[in-house]
Amino acid sequence: MKKEKLLKLLNQMTLEEKVGQLIQIADIDTTTGPVKKLNLSSEMLFHVGSILNVVGSEKIRKIQKEYLSRNRLKIPLLFMADIINGYRTVFPIPIAQGCSWNPKVVYDCTKVSIQEAEAAGTNVNFSPMVDLVRDSRWGRVMESIGGEDPYLGKVFAKTMIEAYQGKDISKLGNAAACVKHFAAYGAVEGGRDYNTVDMSEREFRQYYLPAYQAAIEKGAEMIMTSFNTINGIPATVNSWLLRKVLREELGFQGVVISDYSAIEETIAHGVSKDKKEAAYKAIMAGVDIDMMSNVYANHLKELVEEGKVPERILDESVWRVLTLKNKLGLFENPYGNSNKEREMKILKSKKNLQIARETTSETFVLLKNEKEVLPLKKNNKIALIGPYADNIAILGSWSMFSDKSKILTLKEVLESRIGCENVLYAKGSEILKQKEINEILEAEGIDSIQMENEEAKEKEYLKEAVEKAKQADIIILAIGEHYRQSGEACSRANIEISEIQRNLLKELTKLNKKIITILFNGRPLVLKEVEEKSDALLEVWFPGTEGANAILDVILGDVNPSGKLTMSFPQATGQCPIYYNHYNTGRPHINNVRYVSRYQDIPTESYYPFGYGLSYSKFEYSDLKISSNHIKEDLPITVSISVKNNSKIAGKEVIQLYIQDLVGSCVRPVKELKGFKKEYFEPWEEKEITFQITIDMLKFWNEKLEYKAESGEFKVFVGPNSKDTKECRFEFINS
Numbered sequence: 135m136k137k138e139k140l141l142k143l144l145n146q147m148t149l150e151e152k153v154g155q156l157i158q159i160a161d162i163d164t165t166t167g168p169v170k171k172l173n174l175s176s177e178m179l180f181h182v183g184s185i186l187n188v189v190g191s192e193k194i195r196k197i198q199k200e201y202l203s204r205n206r207l208k209i210p211l212l213f214m215a216d217i218i219n220g221y222r223t224v225f226p227i228p229i230a231q232g233c234s235w236n237p238k239v240v241y242d243c244t245k246v247s248i249q250e251a252e253a254a255g256t257n258v259n260f261s262p263m264v265d266l267v268r269d270s271r272w273g274r275v276m277e278s279i280g281g282e283d284p285y286l287g288k289v290f291a292k293t294m295i296e297a298y299q300g301k302d303i304s305k306l307g308n309a310a311a312c313v314k315h316f317a318a319y320g321a322v323e324g325g326r327d328y329n330t331v332d333m334s335e336r337e338f339r340q341y342y343l344p345a346y347q348a349a350i351e352k353g354a355e356m357i358m359t360s361f362n363t364i365n366g367i368p369a370t371v372n373s374w375l376l377r378k379v380l381r382e383e384l385g386f387q388g389v390v391i392s393d394y395s396a397i398e399e400t401i402a403h404g405v406s407k408d409k410k411e412a413a414y415k416a417i418m419a420g421v422d423i424d425m426m427s428n429v430y431a432n433h434l435k436e437l438v439e440e441g442k443v444p445e446r447i448l449d450e451s452v453w454r455v456l457t458l459k460n461k462l463g464l465f466e467n468p469y470g471n472s473n474k475e476r477e478m479k480i481l482k483s484k485k486n487l488q489i490a491r492e493t494t495s496e497t498f499v500l501l502k503n504e505k506e507v508l509p510l511k512k513n514n515k516i517a518l519i520g521p522y523a524d525n526i527a528i529l530g531s532w533s534m535f536s537d538k539s540k541i542l543t544l545k546e547v548l549e550s551r552i553g554c555e556n557v558l559y560a561k562g563s564e565i566l567k568q569k570e571i572n573e574i575l576e577a578e579g580i581d582s583i584q585m586e587n588e589e590a591k592e593k594e595y596l597k598e599a600v601e602k603a604k605q606a607d608i609i610i611l612a613i614g615e616h617y618r619q620s621g622e623a624c625s626r627a628n629i630e631i632s633e634i635q636r637n638l639l640k641e642l643t644k645l646n647k648k649i650i651t652i653l654f655n656g657r658p659l660v661l662k663e664v665e666e667k668s669d670a671l672l673e674v675w676f677p678g679t680e681g682a683n684a685i686l687d688v689i690l691g692d693v694n695p696s697g698k699l700t701m702s703f704p705q706a707t708g709q710c711p712i713y714y715n716h717y718n719t720g721r722p723h724i725n726n727v728r729y730v731s732r733y734q735d736i737p738t739e740s741y742y743p744f745g746y747g748l749s750y751s752k753f754e755y756s757d758l759k760i761s762s763n764h765i766k767e768d769l770p771i772t773v774s775i776s777v778k779n780n781s782k783i784a785g786k787e788v789i790q791l792y793i794q795d796l797v798g799s800c801v802r803p804v805k806e807l808k809g810f811k812k813e814y815f816e817p818w819e820e821k822e823i824t825f826q827i828t829i830d831m832l833k834f835w836n837e838k839l840e841y842k843a844e845s846g847e848f849k850v851f852v853g854p855n856s857k858d859t860k861e862c863r864f865e866f867i868n869s
């Protein structure tokens with residue numbers, strides 16, 4: 135539709151109709167909970183602008199058809215959904231995808247997810263989640279594509295927007311992306327979900343803002359506000375954040391949506407005295423759509439009529455929503471490109487599973503491989519033990535639309551690969567004790583389950599596991615977090631593997647057999663005990679539909695692992711938040727010195743550093759060279775290093791570039807990732823890897839909050855992770 139026609143439409147709209155466009159509900163069905171709870175009038179129901187988490191081409195077609203038959207101006211509904219790491223085919227959780235350090239992997243996972251969802255009728259996807267995360271007590275680290283690093287966040291934010299939106303959001307297989315959660319949601323105090331965020335503007339701009347900014351620059355159509363406060367004001371009613379930073383500075387012109395009932399929650403925050411004030415504050419701050427609270431529905435019209443909210447403000451928001459609908463081509467074709475036939479064809483595609491299998495194995499991180507116990511020699515008799523050995527709950531918490539029938543378990547795949555006679559399976563233990571599961575269920579309002587003879591059962595499981603393990607050459611132990619322990623509202627104050635699973639491992643260690651531990655989890659865990667008792671440790675996160683195939687591809691040596699961590703793993707929960715790019719202190723840690731910044735009871739550094747991950751190949755780094763010791767505005771310099779695969783196994787390596795600004799007008803991080811290259815190496819191959827260093831890489835938010843590079847000396851570090859690097863120096867003189 136032409137702009138003039140769209141403007142004409144806006145001018146024809148009544149106040150109610152305008153307000154309706156700014157309301158999102160979870161279903162149009164008046165008999166279900168959400169609509170009842172919101173208490174919307176039936177008139178308002180057929181003005182609402184968008185629907186949340188209703189999927190499926192036929193269902194959407196039916197709703198859209200009925201809606202349009204009752205909507206005066208025939209303005210189509212928008213269907214928005216949470217397709218976080220896959221629709222029917224589920225990919226590894228976002229934190230895992232980031233660990234591939236491979237934009238192509240992230241692109242492929244994202245593209246297939248949106249192709250499936252769009253064919254099933256979704257117009258807008260509530261992804262990517264680009265919140266920077268440093269505290270693994272927070273359950274939502276699983277959703278963060280860039281982990282603790284702003285540079286990775288930027289790279290993957292752009293990749294995901296490209297995959298979701300393509301060049302034209304109305305085209306087959308594309309949809310609009312909604313970047314979330316604006317802003318700094320990952321910095322909630324104590325890692326407790328929905329909690330306060332209080333940070334300096336410099337910190338915010340330096341670390342947290344860049345990934346959202348990158349997504350906006352790439353053309354993201356929507357932004358979702360976060361639940362947290364920022365420096366005393368909830369993000370959802372924060373004019374500085376939404377009007378000044380987002381719209382004025384970043385130039386965002388798309389639609390801003392609140393998170394689920396977040397506008398109403400500003401009352402609980404204690405910054406709005408009632409729903410009317412909440413509506414006033416949110417619209418004035420620039421929130422276009424109210425997701426799942428009725429404050430806009432019940433108060434916006436009145437606020438405009440009273441002259442408190444200028445109609446221009448309302449019109450601006452409505453205009454943005456109409457523009458998005460228009461860009462999606464919904465006025466011409468309200469059903470988008472989705473139809474049953476196309477949906478079935480795409481959802482049945484074998485290619486999607488194949489892409490899942492290939493991408494998934496690249497997200498695993500090999501944390502330990504003592505005496506090269508992996509890959510396994512194929513003639514081993516294997517004891518496959520643990521609560522994840524024969525379990526399909528490996529998709530993570532955002533998998534409500536998944537096709538569970540496609541998932542195979544480790545046991546099924548291993549048996550088919552090496553023959554049933556070579557696999558000795560035992561469950562060994564549950565993931566959690568019933569009491570622990572009940573605590574989680576109760577918080578979700580689900581009745582707790584009473585388990586009889588739990589102790590006897592535990593003993594029985596353990597006994598069976600030990601018996602099976604005795605008959606085997608080697609043990610594969612599949613343990614981890616319950617999928618309900620990671621995700622929204624899944625903060626944990628103790629991030630260890632559960633006691634019953636550690637107990638199982640302890641019993642198995644007594645047999646003196648090699649143990650390969652496979653870890654299923656959504657966040658960095660405290661792994662000291664598990665690591666010490668395992669010969670190999672493979673972090674597979676929640677790997678998705680093709681998880682079992684991909685795991686065995688790696689364990690059996692068909693695929694060489696190449697993932698690297700995007701978050702530091704802590705020594706103990708008390709070390710959180712922990713991140714590699716921290717500031718200098720006046721008393722940096724020195725061994726055997728008392729009055730320095732350290733813990734008395736644990737080391738200062740992380741257990742596994744950012745960027746860490748092993749391979750079956752042996753990569754050796756040597757001969758770091760710099761093209762000049764001076765950098766100038768118009769004369770970038772290059773750094774190169776020689777990397778050799780000193781093994782007979784081909785593999786991929788992520789070569790990482792870090793920079794440290796040695797003296798600044800304000801404290802500078804000890805190092806910051808500025809580039810990386812993921813390269814494939816043939817056996818024994820040696821390559822020179824080169825990075826260009828530009829002035830842009832040296833810029834930061836200085837003393838006066840200006841984004842500039844300062845003259846002085848810089849260190850460059852290159853290596854396989856943030857810790858084991860080779861270094862050299864250069865100088866920048868600002869002329």
Ligand code: NOJ
Nearest residue numbers: 187216260314393394622
């Ligand atoms: C709440 C979550 O915080 C957000 O990420 C999600 O997109 C919305 N609910 C909608 O389901």
